[in-house]
Amino acid sequence: MRRHEVAAERLIGWLRVAIGLCVFVTVIAADRILLYLTDVSLGLFEHNAWIASLGFLIVGAASIVLADPQRWRHGFAYLFMVLDVGLVLVIAYLATSERGLPGNALPSAPIAWAIPLILAVGALRYDVKVQLCAIGLLAFGLIGIAVDLGHRLVMDDTGEFPEWHRLFSMPINVMRFELLILAGAATAFGIVRSRRLLSSAVKDAVGRASLARFLPAEIAPRVAAGDADLRRGRRQRAVIVFVDIRDSTGMAEGMDPERLSQFFTAFRTRILACVRAHHGFVDKFIGDGALILFGVPDEGSDDSGRALAFAHDLVRIVEAWNATRELPHTVRIGIGIHVGDVFCGIVGDEERMEFTVLGDAVNVASRLEQATKRYGEVILASGPVVEGSLERAAWREIGREPLAGRKEPIAIFAPTASLAVERIEP
Structure with a gap:
């Protein structure tokens, strides 16, 4: 939220600069051109135009400089709001009084048209308290100017000064004032409304970021979107792959x-x-x-x-890495692949969540x-994985056993010799 507020104040600063430049171009520069072409001068407005142009440029530049997360303080928003409103009110007072006009002629001052713009620009702050203060200052400021000018410049038929409320005797001014407040x-x-939407978006982003710290990037958006199945867990079919470095000790x-x-970071990156x-x-x-999953959270026909x-490509990537000779030792890996029903879901609480898969299929892939050490192979896959792929001919069965801790035998496959996959010593 603070980042958005600072960015909004910087934008407001640039808008002030734009207002200052527009005043300069439309009044000061135009006066020179008009005087040259028609001998008509806007000198009556030029003095106040200089004040407006320089005022908005200076205040805008100051707010741009201060609109930095390290320097910005919330009180600066009130300061710049007061400067904006004060600048408009001062110029409105000068523009009306210098022409000898009464208070009810205040809307004729050109700067009065900047008041809605000031309110619109202030809305970019996402701070309703600052905006309400601006509305209040403008309202009381305009009434104060009208009262002061009325007492000095308006007299009734008896030659006496009227009561200040008679300054609003023109219905059109009352309507203008009401529209300004509205x-x-x-x-x-x-x-x-915008702040609520922004707060909701920020809360969403923070929630997703918090989930991403604990959950895989492929799972976090689904959980954040309210996927109830993943939160409470569900049974599904998945392909499980275990990868391990040999002789890492x-x-x-x-x-x-x-x-x-650095080595483990490079390995994980690959x-x-x-x-x-x-x-x-x-x-x-x-x-x-590493424990790697295919077909989670959504199953596919080509998961196996x-x-x-993936296993073949990872072996080639590791072989290419070894060929660079940037490591003091040759990296050797083992890969086990199995497919079966697992229970997958979120475990833990809001402070520490973890996505996990459980089931016999996970244990088989690990075994x-x-x-791979005992068989002297880099990759071993179970029969269901090979049968579920389109590459049955590229694999050969090298054993059928229950594996450690299991009673039911399972067919074990390794790549055929034609794949030229480097074997490792047991």
Whole structure:
């Protein structure tokens, strides 16, 4: 909200500058041209035009300089509002009194037409209190000028000064004054409505940002939009991929902690880029590994194919990274892929939320990733994943076993030799 308020005040500052320049061009510069062409001068208005032009330019420049988050104070809004209103009232008083006109001739002053503009510009502040103060100052200021000019310049037939309320004897002036107050009230109502909308938008943005800190970027917008299924959890089919770095403990042993942090950041960056390219998402990074999902939150017919393609691409990315020889150790990874029913949803409270997937399918994918060491393969996928893709011929079955901790055997597939995927030593 503060950022919006400061930006609005900066915009108002530029509008003041524009008003000052317009006054200069339309009165001062035009007077020179008119005098040259017709020998008619606007000298009666030029003095006040200089005051208006320089006043708005100076106040505008000052507000632009101060409209900075580091320098801005809320009280400045009241200060600049008083300067705007005061400048208009002073010029209106001078324009009327210098021509020897009574108070009820105040609307004839050209600057009076700037009053609605001042109210409209003030509405950009999103601060109804400042706007109401401006309306009040303008109303009492105009009445004060009319009273003062009336007592000095208007006499009735008896030669006595009339009561000040007779200054409003012209119905048209009463109507103008009422319309001015109504216009101010309308801008105040508009400020209240705009501020509510802005507050709602800011609250929404803050809520989304808070969710994004704890939830994957692919999930946060859905939760923020009120997806009840994701909040309370739901059962669905998903492809789960586990990625892990081999011998990360040995790598960390001889690596400076800062260098190790840079290494893991670079590794995760490569995973994220590859996952996004295949329209999956990283559920979480777990130490030196990652849990990646395809088909969540919305299932697709090609989830298995995209997961297998991701695995192949990640292997190639890691091989290219190793080829640069920028790392002191060769990076070796293991990838396990399985598909099955999982329970996915949000766990935790508003202060600490986490999106997670639970189920036997998650455990199988984890066991497959661990089995890559025993089988000497970089990628292992379960039978359901391979059968669910369009690349069955590119995979060969290398085993059928229940895996650690499970009783039911599962078919285990690895890429065929034609893919030339580098194997790792167990």
